[in-house]
Amino acid sequence: MYSKAYKKLVALPPLLWVGLFLLVPYALMLAHSFWAVHDGMLVRQPDLHNYVTLFSKPVYAAVLVRTMRIAAAVTLCSLLLGYPLAYYLSFHAGAPKELLYQLVIVPLWVSYLVRGYAWKTILGSEGVLNGFFEYLHLTHEPVAFLLYSPFAVVVMLTHIYTPFVFLPVYAALEHIPRGLVEASEDLGAGAAQTFLRVILPLSIPGLLAGATFAFVLSLGDFLAPLLVGGASGTMIANVVQSLFGAAYDWPLGAAISVGLLIITVSLLFLSERLEKRWRY
Amino acid sequence: MSSVAANSLDPASAVLLEIRGVAKRFGAREVLRNISLNIAEGEFLALLGESGSGKTTLLRLVAGFEEPTAGEIWMSGERLDLLPPYRRRVNTVFQNYALFPHLSVRENVAYGLRVKKTAATEIDGRVDEALRMVKIEEFAAWRPSKLSGGQQQRVALARALVNRPRLLLLDEPLSALDANLRKQMQSELKALQREIGITFLFVTHDQEEAMALSDRIALLRDGALEQVASAREIYAHPATAYTARFIGQTNLLRGEILDGMARCGAIAWPSDDPGGAAIFSLRPEAIRLASDAVARPGTARFRAALEQQFFSGASELLEVNCSGQLLRVRVSARGPLSGEHEFVFSTADAIRVQE
Known part of the structure; x- marks a missing residue:
């Protein structure tokens, strides 16, 4: 057995880490959200006016709703791409399975920023896609809505978060004993029934985990809207960024961040509860 | 096969x-x-x-x-x-x-x-x-x-x-x-x-x-x-010898049939089977102590020394040595035995099997 002193010693580094880089910043953020700025000076006098502003000015609610809609769209698209991919790899890919798995993972090693710029190049008015359309004589002038729109944000975030959906779904599918598939066929179920009655229900924890990843990560994203979103694709994190930057209103930015944090934590909690219900 | x-x-x-x-x-x-x-x-x-x-x-x-x-x-x-x-x-x-x-x-x-x-x-x-x-x-x-x-x-x-x-x-x-x-x-x-x-x-x-x-x-x-x-x-x-061993216990006697006699080591009995090398399966319970048996035609006898005796309730299993050939014999429970005994089996119970 380990001594108490040893256990404390081992626990120290992670506790320090969590304290310094998580608890202290969150505490500061929470404190700021109750303070104010007057004439460019921070006034440490706690009240609720930042939260009142947050709820009374419709622009913030509008951006938040747009953010959630984009996040929902990204989640849906990532699931529609990631689930079939994981299913194919786990059940039908055969020998090249390992290779294909690595190919799905590789993009995760490429810088987020590089992938963002790649989409700029693809979707822009002088971009690859527009050039292709014109080459085919489908269009005569660049299609403008491709870039600097919520559509572009959804495309880019879907590309980035599909592997995050793929991974937990793939892990869940790999854990399904293949004997259950045989048992299902033995009892008279074809491929479609076996999928709907056995494979899908048993992969729901992975599906929920993947959906949570995609939604929560999209919710807080600010680079995609910055790179490809334009004015119509602005998301809540961009508002926070501008409040902390040009607008120099840290307290209001902190209040929005606290709101976002509450939404995120509630979602994680909910997803955790749901996953437990589907685990056997 | x-x-x-x-x-x-x-x-x-x-x-x-x-x-x-x-x-x-x-x-x-x-x-x-x-x-x-x-x-x-x-x-x-x-x-x-x-x-x-x-x-x-x-x-x-x-x-x-x-x-x-x-x-x-x-x-x-x-x-x-x-x-x-x-x-x-x-x-x-x-x-x-x-x-x-x-x-x-x-x-x-x-x-x-x-x-x-x-x-x-x-x-x-x-x-x-x-x-x-x-x-x-x-x-x-x-x-x-x-x-x-x-x-x-x-x-x-x-x-x-x-x-x-x-x-x-x-x-x-x-x-x-x-x-x-x-x-x-x-x-x-x-x-x-x-x-x-x-x-x-x-x-x-x-x-x-x-x-x-x-x-x-x-x-x-x-x-x-x-x-x-x-x-x-x-x-x-x-x-086959494999089947005999796999289904139940058996003694596999290896020897040959020559001039109407089957010979496996020191054990021999008359046999009408075609001659040549032969393997016989003889179940342990087919062998009895000669002292228990009534003399009848169609039986073979051999003497063997007792090496081990395993008691298992209603019956006991004997491991006996007949001039270097080890055989298992199942007899009804009878208390400790020792030394050399004469054993007997019906030659019809010695089943010729393939390898």
């Missing part, structure tokens, strides 16, 4: 399953070679063999999880091996049960009927009946993970039987149970099979289980059928 004559079925019974010249390869590995086997309607056939003998592969070919490399499988006039598993009127009880963890016991049992779009009222009745049959009604609402191994076994059985298959395949269904439960399940399984009259194809590596349960045993060795016959027939007339 010598299974041709032994593969005969009772001509009065209808053939349900016909396996014709089936072979199976996995890459370069030949798992099954030229298997031909008929199973009669209502029969309890045990597919017996050591691990790696191909018995589970043969079962999977019948279930449809594997395709034969050669040969055909027919079930009452229908070519079975071309159908996908879900079209075969065959159900399987899997070795590890393979119960659906996300479904209750009742939903597990109802699965086969649900996917075949059976009417809800009929499903309820048939599921109840199946649960009752395997005595598991009280656990109907439970999840499989909450059940013991024996209870899961019963659910697996009910889940298969509820579909009223023509043929039930059982893949070592009792191997995960402890000895007592195993004996109990064996007896219930046998009673159940008699009651419902469904044909059972039962895979096992346990020769005692195969002997206790089945009407006939198909013994597999290295992917080929060694002998197919009733347990009694195989025990009394093993075709």
